[in-house]
Amino acid sequence: MLNRRQFSAAVGVCAILVMSGAARADDIYIPLISKGFQHQFWQAVKAGAEQAAKEGNAKISFEGPETEAMVDKQIDMLSADLAKHPNAIGFAALDSKAAIPLLKKAQAEHIPVIAFDSGVDSDIPLTTCTTDNLAAAGLAADKMAEMIGDAGEVAVIVHDQTSRTGIDRRDGFLNEMKAKHPNVKIVSVQYGAGDHLKSAEIAKAMIQANPNLKGIFGANEGSAEGAAIGVKESGKKLVLIGYDSGKEQKEAIISGAMAGAITQNPVGIGKCVVESALKALKGEKLPKVIDTGFYWYDKSNITDPKVAAVLYD
Amino acid sequence: MTMRSEALTMTKDGRLSAMKARFFGPTARQKLLAFASLVLLLIFFSFASPVFMQIDNILGILQSTAVNGVLAIACTFVIITGGIDLSVGTLMTFCAVMAGVFLTYWELPMWIGVVAAIATGALSGVVSGTLIAKMKIPPFIATLGMMMLLKGLSLVVSGTRPIYFNNTENFPMISQDSLIGLALPNLPIPNAVLILFALAALASVVLNRTALGRYTFALGSNEEAVRLSGVNVDRWKIAIYGLGGSICGVAGLLIASRLNSAQPALGQGYELEAIAAVVIGGTSLSGGAGTILGTIIGAFIMSVLTNGLRILSVAQEWQTVVTGVIIILAVYADILRRRKV
CATH class of the missing domain: 3.40.50.2300 (Response regulator)
Structure with a gap:
């Protein structure tokens, strides 16, 4: 049956369990x-x-x-x-x-x-x-329009097309553009599963396919950080707006690679x-x-205590 | 023809020793080891937490084992042949989506949806089997390709949205209701669990008492010898993958019924859990040895462990660590056993 070695291993596992602590009643x-x-x-x-x-x-x-x-x-x-x-x-x-x-x-x-x-x-x-993801993504659209002079081509990278947050942030961004910024054209909406690498590839392909692209909106941490990598690799300069927080995203904003982002709380x-x-x-x-x-944050207010309190690495 | 019957007689002669092997042989020892681990886990968790053994929680564990258990049965057949099937998780999802297409989109009667899901599974299994047997693509690669293909197809067919079974009133019955609960109101074991056990019994009979089962073992022990004795290896291989696929169809129905929806994005990662259950249950990844009972025990070890750690409020990072340790220990025990033989 259980030999000594297996037994001691089992005891080890139990020890881990006990150390990590049970709920007190x-x-x-x-x-x-x-x-x-x-x-x-x-x-x-x-x-x-x-x-x-x-x-x-x-x-x-x-x-x-x-x-x-x-x-x-x-x-x-x-x-x-x-x-x-x-x-x-x-x-x-x-x-x-x-x-x-x-x-x-x-x-x-x-x-x-x-x-x-x-x-x-x-x-x-x-x-x-x-x-309120719809309103938050709407704010991202307003900021994007402001930074590209209220006209030009913009693309969106979303984490997925089935989750509530994915749908709301996409629609919030698209609807705001349509309603308030008719000269901004959304040329592409793609989904990268919030995966850095996939989102980077998508961003590069978007830049390749749309040489006049002026901006990209990444709808969550992975999408935005991936887009930043893609833009950097393509060597182009465009307005990048992110969503959520995270170490890389914060650094990209401080370095200027990303214009700014929406953060939830x-x-x-x-x-x-x-x-x-x-x-x-x-x-x-x-x-x-x-x-x-939710808050808009960029280089100018990233160290503001009110904003810094809701950012995270 | 003569060669084949010779092969069959040989198996018949070997039946007595096979019986002995079943109770005292190395596979049996591994099964005992797995069973002993399961009992130890149960004892440990019941001492560690008073809620663990409560009926609600036991029912929860049973329910959570059903889908992984059924997928693991599908994997057992394929793994005994010395192959692997990485597509079981996403195939399960695709079968669920197809059930949704038949029941919700086309509003057909429930039994047609059930048949459609299982047929979809069988068909996909036959495709995998053909890729492996006829086109000689290694099983790992062939089923990896199928895994992605099916994942994509699920999203395409469903339009990337979950399909809800709101038009099929009795659909949740497959998994959620309890036939046992009608007779014993205090013990409402969900139907999904009955289906798991019935399927396990059936699979055990197929594996041990039919030509298909014998060839499953034979292919895993020595495929070349089987081929040389005049058996149509390709055909049996395709049949085994097809059987595995149809079992995934059952898993698809169980998960769809439980969630009352076909979730198209789900499924990836489930194949690894199923393979882990199979391996913990003593089926050798190099083929030729394994049992359904072992696989079921393996599936229960996984779900008891997950549930127990959760009940103890162990941090989730640590839960994953512990599960990994258990899998490594199980395989190591298998290697130790092999060395002794």
Whole structure:
């Protein structure tokens, strides 16, 4: 059966588990199930949630699937977290409809559900902590138009065509251009899965195909940073506008390779989820949507404390 | 013809020793090892957390094993032949999308959607098998190509949007409802789990009691010898990949039913989890040895581990580390066993 070596290995694994710590039962426990965990954006949400949890004497856990396509893995996470009978739950649905049976279960057990980021398409969540992506991408369009003299060709690189944030940021940008800047022509909208390399290749191909291109909008961290790489490799000079934050993006803005970017307030989103959950547990009423805000940042205000507070590496 | 019947008689003579091998042989030992690990994990987690053994959580674990378990069964056949199928995850998705096309776009009755999903899987498996057997493309490359091709096709056919099964009222029944729950209201084991076990039993019979199963092992042990004894190796290989594909069709139905939608972007990465379950269950990647029971145990080890770590609120980064360690240990145990033989 188990020989000594295998046994000691098993003991080692158990030791790792114990060291990494189990949940204590006495605190208020609020698990957050997000849409991912590796991206800096989600780490910032997590940091915000942890901050608010510390202030409110609560304990949180933070989990999300490896890619935003893994709807079933996210449902498994929600199911496991519900089994722990938490006091409240924070949830950013990849696909709202798939999660409804479990959310109903949470409702039946009187566990308050707080939605965040792209939210949950249902009445069950007490509130949603989110960024108005349509308006934020609209602001990016205004800035782009301003910088290219309100006329010329522009291209857009989006992370994907199925997620709420992808659709809203694309449409927010396109609609604003159409409505307010009729002389700006969108020549291409392409999708790079938020992958740096893919987005860089897309940017290069766009520049190749449209020699008069004046600007590119990258709709998330990976798209924007990838676009910056593509523009640099092509040797052309054009106006690049990004979305979200991240070390590379910040450096690109400081160096002038990127004109500026929209940032959400991920730390604020995380705080909002935990604070709302704690309020709900005290029986306070919550508004249906809490806008956690967005900011335009560029070289001139990147060190401004108000802006620097919502940026992350 | 005579050569083939000779080969068959030889297998018959070998049946007694095969029986012995099943209970005392190296494969059995690996299965025991896997089973012992599963029991150890269960014991560890139930001591570590009081909620782990609660019925809701057990049902959650069962439900989360179903899709990976079915995909792992599909992989088991192919891996025993000494091949590999990297396309199982995206094929599952494509089958789900095709079910959506038949049921939601064309509003056909549910059984047609079920047949369509399985037929799509079988057809795609036959294509992979043909690429490998007739065109001599190495399995890794052929199925890597199929993985991407199917991923793309899922997005194209669905128009990159999820297809919801709102018109097919009974569709969620396949996976979510519980037949057992009707008889035992306290034990609503979801149908997906019944399908997993039924399919495992069926696959076990096919693998151990039919010509297809015998050739699956024979191809993995010594393909050249099988060819030299006059067997149409290509045809059997295509049949085995086709069988694997149709099983992916079942997985497609399970996941679509569970999510009540076909999610076109899902699927990549699932093949590696399925292969991990197969390997943990003692099936050798070099072919010729393996069992369905082992694979099912392997799939449960993966899901119990994931769930248990989650219940203990272990940080997600560490969950991945631990899963990786377990896979390496499982394969190392397999190598140790081989050295002893």
